[in-house]
Amino acid sequence: MAQYSVRRYVMCPPAHFAVEYAINPWMDTSRPVHRGRAVAQWERLRETYEALGHQVDLLEPIPGLPDMVFTANGAMVIGDRALGARFRESVREPEAPAHREFLTGLGIDVRLPQAVNEGQGDFAWTGRHILAGSGFRTSREAHVEVEQTFGVPVLALELVDPRFYHLDTALCVLDSDVIAYYPPAFSEASRRILAEGYPDAILAGDDDAQVLGLNAVSDGEHVVLAAQAEKLCARIAEAGFTPIPVDVSxxxxGGGGAKCATLELHDHNRPRAHTAGPRAGAGQ
Known part of the structure; x- marks a missing residue:
């Protein structure tokens, strides 16, 4: 049975969002961003979370940092601790101190990283362990740091397709026992690890992966994901979850979606069983 728990998220308005450089295969500087549309879609995403009963804290956007809307990359947070980000791409480095200052202001103890990591872009908390990606943005040394920071087991996974340069572009944790992922994004060894650890996982197809349908956010019952990922929405519903499609096209x-724009302040405890919660159709 799907499990629901109230979540707390950090988001940053896309006031300065633009594609001014290309640091992933999705970015094309010849195709200008429609900022008004981006703001409207982001507002809809925020409203969706709030309609589901979740708290959203807002990080102030900084001029000159067009990717700051992608708050998931700013840290990994569980309970009152965080491992700050150390971006691989120099154009994003100034985002890291902004995130650290913001989280510190919330009373969170932020550890300064030594190894390169891009926060929840490559770290996913399941309630039992952290799934940790590497291959493009986050180093394997960072897996050791995140394990030491939170004192929980880490399951290392290797990404092999540059389109899926962060773990959160190819895998979503739906609840403490169920994940969805796109197998071709991972090395053969990592696919074996995922198949063994998550025999009931939802496997996404090419069409849904290519619209970053797996860049999704789950509260244990409702799954907020790209509206264009129609087949994945159906599979999520068949598995007993409630898909909440949003347009974040x-x-x-910029190579992101719902999850990229959402930094979760994770509770250290596993989600509680759902009894009575928000209206299942909120946000649709």
Whole structure:
């Protein structure tokens, strides 16, 4: 049975969002961003979370940092601790101190990283362990740091397709026992690890992966994901979850989606069983 728990998220308005450089295969500087559309889609995403009963804290956007809307990359947070980000791409480095200052202001103890990591872009908390990606943005040394920071087991996974340069572009944790992922994004060894650890996982197809349908956010019952990922929505519903499709197509121009725009302040405890919660159709 799907499990619901109230979540707390950090988001940053896309006031300065643009594609001014290309640091992933999705970015094309010849295709200008429609900022008004991006803001409207982002507002709809925020409203969706709030309609589901979740808290959203807002990080102030900084001029000159067009990717700051993608708050998931700013840290990994569980309970009152965080491992700050150390971006691989120099154009994003100034985002890291902004995130650290913001989280510190919330009373969170932020550890300064030594190894390169891009926060929840490559770290996913399941309630039992952290799934940790590497291959493009986050180093394997960072897996050791995140394990030491939170004192929980880490399951290392290797990404092999540059389109899926962060773990959160190819895998989503739906609840403490169920994940969805796109197998071709992972090395053969990592596919074996995922198949063994998650025999009931939802496997996404090419069409849904290519619209970053797996860049999704789950509260244990409701799954907020790209509206264009129609087959994945159906599979999620068949598995007993409630898909909440949102259009974040403008953010896709920067290589992101719902999850990229959402930093979760994870509770250290596993989600509680759902009894009575928000209206299942909120946000649709």
């Amino acid at each position: 403008e953010l896709l121009r």
